[in-house]
Amino acid sequence: MPLSEALQRIADEWNAPMDIDPAATEGLTAKPVVDARSERDAVDQATRGLPVAVQISDDGRIAIINELVVIARLNEAEDNVLVRGATSSSRLGQSLREQPRNTQVISSKLLERQQAQTLTEALANAGGVVANTATVQGGVSFSVRGFDSNGAVNGLPSASSSTFAAGTTLPLANIERIEVLKGPDAILLGSDNLGGTINIVTKKPYAEERLHVTAETGSFGLARGTIDANQSLTRDDRLSARVIATAATADRNFGGYRGNEDYLFAPSVRYKNAKSDIIVSATLGNQLFGVVPFTVMNRVTGEPYDIPDGQPLIGGKDQGVQIETTQFNAEISQEITDWLSVVARGQHQTINFALRQYSPFAILDNNGLLLVSSSGTRQTSENDTVDAFGRISFDTGAVSHKIVAGMTVVDSKVRAIYAGDGGLFPYNFLNPPATLRPLARNYNLSFDLDSTQYGYYGQYLIGFGPVHLVAGVRHNNTTITSAVSGGTPVENETNATTPNYGAVVDLTDHFSLFGSLAFGYVPVTTLDRSGNTLPDIRSRNAEIGVKWDLFDERVLLNASWFNIRQTNLLDRDPVDPRFQISVPGQQGEGIDINVSGRPFRGLTVSAAYTRTNYKFLEPSNTLGNTVNGQPRDVYNVYASYERKIADRMKAGIGASVSGRSSSAIDRLDLYRIPAATFANLNGFLSIGDLDINVGVRNLFDAENFNPTRSINYVPLGEPRTWRLTVGYRFF
Template identity: 25%
Template sequence: MKLQQLLSSVLLTGSVPVLMATPAIADVVQVTGVRLEETPQGLEVIVETAEGTAPQVFTTSYGETFIADLINTQLRLPDDQPFRQENPAEGIASVTVTQRNPNSIRVTVTGTTGLPRVEVMPSATGLLFSLTAETPTAQTPPETPDVPPDMEMEPEEEPDTPPQMPEPTDEIELVVTAEPDTGYRVPDATTATRTDTPLRDIPQSIQVVPEEVIEDQQVIRLNEALRNVSGVTLGNTRANDTETFTVRGFEDATILRDGIRQFSFGGTQETANLERVEVLKGPASIVYGSAEPGGLINVVTKKPLPQPFYEIEASVGSYGFIEPSIDISGPLTSDRSLLYRLNTLYRRSDGFRDFDQEFERFFIAPVVTWLISDRTELTVELEYLDNIQPYDRGLVAIGDEVADIPFDRIFHEPDDFVETEEFKTGYRLEHGLNNNWTLRNILWYSNTDLFLRTAELGSVNEARGVVSRSTREFDIYEEAYDIQTNLVGEFATGSVEHELLVGFDFRRSFQDLDLQQAFAPPLAPPPIRIFDPVYGFSLPDSEDIPQLFDGRSQLQQWGFYLQDLISLTDNFKVLLSGRYDIADQKATIRQTDFFDGSSPTQSDDAFSPRVGIVYQPIEQLSLYANFSRSFQPNDITFGGDLPEPERGTQYEIGAKAEFLDGRLSATLALYDLTKTNVSVSDPDNPGFSIALGEQQNQGIELDIVGKILPGWNIIASYSHIDAEVTEGFFGIPEGGKPPNVAENTASLWTTYQIQQGNLQGLGFGFGLFFVGERFGDFQNTFKFNDYLRTDAAIFYRRDNWSASVNFKNLFDIDYIESGIGRSQIKPGEPFTIIASVSVQF
């Protein structure tokens, strides 16, 4: 068949992508114009390029919408705006052409009564989309033997007037790889391998919470996003000024920002500039160095866009909550080689607890990307955060349960506060050596300064019904330098394909702690009554408070890693990787009223392997298994010691499946995970560690995410964890349970948006979040009850604006979100409403 005949005979139904060969990948195609012309059959969309070159095209569809992604292209329209036309022809609701990312354009066509039929072909000026609107009386073309029913094609016809085309220099190849719209489902992630890898090819459980979920749930704190993921619960919140997470039953999961480790004393993660959150289950030391064996959390931030984008949002809610925010992006130069993005917000709230100190936060994050050449890209980032809020240890326990008191009652002084200031900056450089090999380099600097003054809570005297208190002033400064360099490449040895990652990273960090504390009157406040508290104690001046601890700890760590994702066949893959770490620690304890000066040091090295296999008996199913280990240096104890490093070992098997033509995916995982040299946070001395032991967790997890029907999204999870202390530590006997680890947790969040008619754009959301019974302390002396929290939402989205109202804890239940010890129990928020309006232009 002639090339021209082949092109004119391919009639897409929106489920068969077309790939058109183009010049070398380095030659970015410039789209300079978009025209619409009505035809007797419907409509033609003419995409004009600078040299009449037809770019690569991948197509897909959902509902009444056809989507085509033009690869290696940039939008250069005269008015410097995306193209949009409403109701351009009968049966066509809209046509849009927008810049999807720095080197990809998206063409979207939406029908009024059904999915338009689209024929794609080169034209004399670039690319031609011939649209035929679907009508209720339209007949389905006859089925051909070689084409599935959902990919039917029109019979071949010789057109009356052949389209004008330049003489092609390359063949045009048809690739049948359907890629439907998947709603909440994200098909690829970078956290598991440091490369953009399909989730179905990764022999490890990894879950992604996309930006759509973050927006639909009006997520303010990272915990609200992570409750959608199996096996992840909120851990120690210290004084409600930070968030740590328990993954697969192990606390203090490592938190990364775009692959860079965050501080242990940093404030709560800001969600305003998040594109998605990726959770890698199990040991991850192989690619990120020291890490907890339960898993790690990687927050992925928003990047600059080549097309102008402006969004203003305002939110108000219960307890005096207000939050204006801005997200703007676009090119800084006419050739779009310099791009920027800026996210900023201000937030304040009174909170539901009876403090005089309010919550107040300012956040700003500018990012600039320089497209130095077609193969080289440099991104420079900066983040600044200032947050002040009440210092709040929460509720207390009496007997075998939480004290029966109002959840808004406090035991600190009403004006106690904690303030955190964070600064982060650095660059990311990526250079394509050729079409197969890429070199990446990251240099990152960060610091955080935390300061607090409070009437600190101590032990609970149940007989007297009081909580002891002390005066505490704590100042901690952390600073870190990170360097990461790696080389990623693809090559083949015979019929075996390889994706190789080789690299090293270096981190130098230190903490400077100054702790002043008074335990007895008149410098310390008197005990406070649990059922009838009396406030009014004035904290003494700083110079009058005795210095309890003054020290500095340093960590210097090198890591060298090698990873090879081997495709032995199209459906059988092996992941082999190993990492060697060298860690040097030093603690300098200055002489105080309570400590003599000392300088303990420790040097450790470890090899962490990972072996995984993936077998795909059919395209929609991946079966996997893995073995991996983790390594993590321990923090300093209150006595000034440096315990031996923690080691984790995991065995895991699982299955990943796709349903509904790839719109819905599910992951089932079973694991056995052991951690030795366990060191846990000291509940009486924040910032320090205590004890050693061994813990073994076994469990099963199920995650489901995607789109059930057009407009109907879902994300759901279930986790069962059998956590057991196999070598006693800190008062937990062998066979005991670690605190704050529920045996069963589950979540469900679903939204539906009306797709057509007068109510098109109106949507509803509904969520259920269940956490089972948990022990509240290391000694297993009391428990937190299980709870089922219900959330709901109603929203309306039309054109460039949206409005939403979210109802959190709809039935106003009392529940405990997390806790560690009898005087550090975080109550969950009561019924809360947040309303938001945003405009894009």
């Protein structure tokens, strides 16, 4: 039966007036209607799977119209500095503006203008975040508000490779935005992330034709090429695909070690309509990094040793790490009814990590003698994560409600193999010997670490007028199994329940107050000398602040005061140094301000400032009196101005100043890393579809050192370098 005739019969039978658009029903045949309970049920059965939309007015009148076409669009983070949309970091469907926490988004548009190449460079825009490049294991990690964070990718916890936190090795070419979430977030990720989270969101397909090619060159023989191709695959634009590929190489890094190589292939497919959004993607990467250039402290002068430019402290050029990444992601968001949505996300990640470098483990005297390791490691990390939840939204009178319930399963396997022919040996870098012990080659000592985490969570958001209150709770069950070199596996199980509370009060349409009380934890399986398991490490973050939309919502300001407190930490047992004990933890209290947007035509701004006063809850002779590796002040200011100078021609300039205060190296505050400030400058020109960007980093060639917790490994900051990027949009 023709659809128009079937709908008219339904209207007559149920005595329900109905608006039927003839153009919408023309040529369509109705589906069978069986045992309909109401006119709405009958209409739903008759139109199921047909390209029409059913609308219900406030008075209950049914209208059948042409189906609304909803397709995927380019995410705002790829075209703007200010990002307002919903985020994978909130299961309640909130934007970062709506969440009761201090948040900061670093968009890919900003990173493109700054010519950022690594996550460390990108996170220079974030207040309260400190990148840790000072590790003899050759890794890069980061801390948020003084606590190490494992991070997340697309809102899911991910595997770490050695000391590389999740996401720190992802090429920026495939990153849509970086969300800096301040404060612990056990609700989102379960364990770890005591002080905050870096959520890395990868790029997605959209329903437009695009081919953008960029080429980059710069200091130390840098050469990089990137292709970003996007295409709608169907006539209705619901199915689209995207491929991002990049290849990069360099002759060396500024410390004289091997040049970085970076290879990425990242295809993705997306289906989107009015009720469904399905994304499947892969990330295949191979990266080779030279050792982060470093020096050591002079214990007599209390200053870092000067070393010749471009010369490794120990050994030759061919030292570094290799990371091979294979990652698959799938996400399904489905609107079941106008009040119920379900989301399911899955991620598989395999990381192969290999380290070859000479690592200084101790300073033996004041005349340049070091204790050096020639050992290496190879590690494979496999991580499978599934997260699924349902979200219910409804109103009762003037009160709105959102309820979320779901679960997360994380299965992680880490297998590390250490060199058996490496070892420690003395080495004087001021008077190096004629020959140097070769780096290890035989790997036969293994360590296995398997963990399975089951997390069950719920959240409730209630709103009445300008007041929005949220509460959440998560229960985690974690099983950790470890084995050394084929020995008997040791299994430990931990359970933890963590709550989370927040409130947002909209005083005006553009000005809001917020407050939150959030908790985090890290499961501990370490035994003390009596054979008892030490207590889990927990944190609590109390925060109040404001969110202010300025310049007709073109600029967003976040400002807050926070107090983050760690219950306990692990320290060396003074009775038997082979074991650890639990001692009172640390506290950080401070202010956190960030602002981003386009206040005027052509002007873009992004700035962040964090001041945190750290202290141990109970200083002691063994623990020390100073929280090390954490500068009190971290800041960044970026501004750019672009202006049209002719038809299809624009030119602009961008500049940034970033830095940090001095920080203690050791917990007794005997040695410090000096304060550092450095400036970057970019000039850009667009002529039609051609984009040119010329940049100088560390414009004034300021000497700087990165924060560290070891006097025998002081990472050097990059000297003045230049970069040239040329991009062309073919369509």
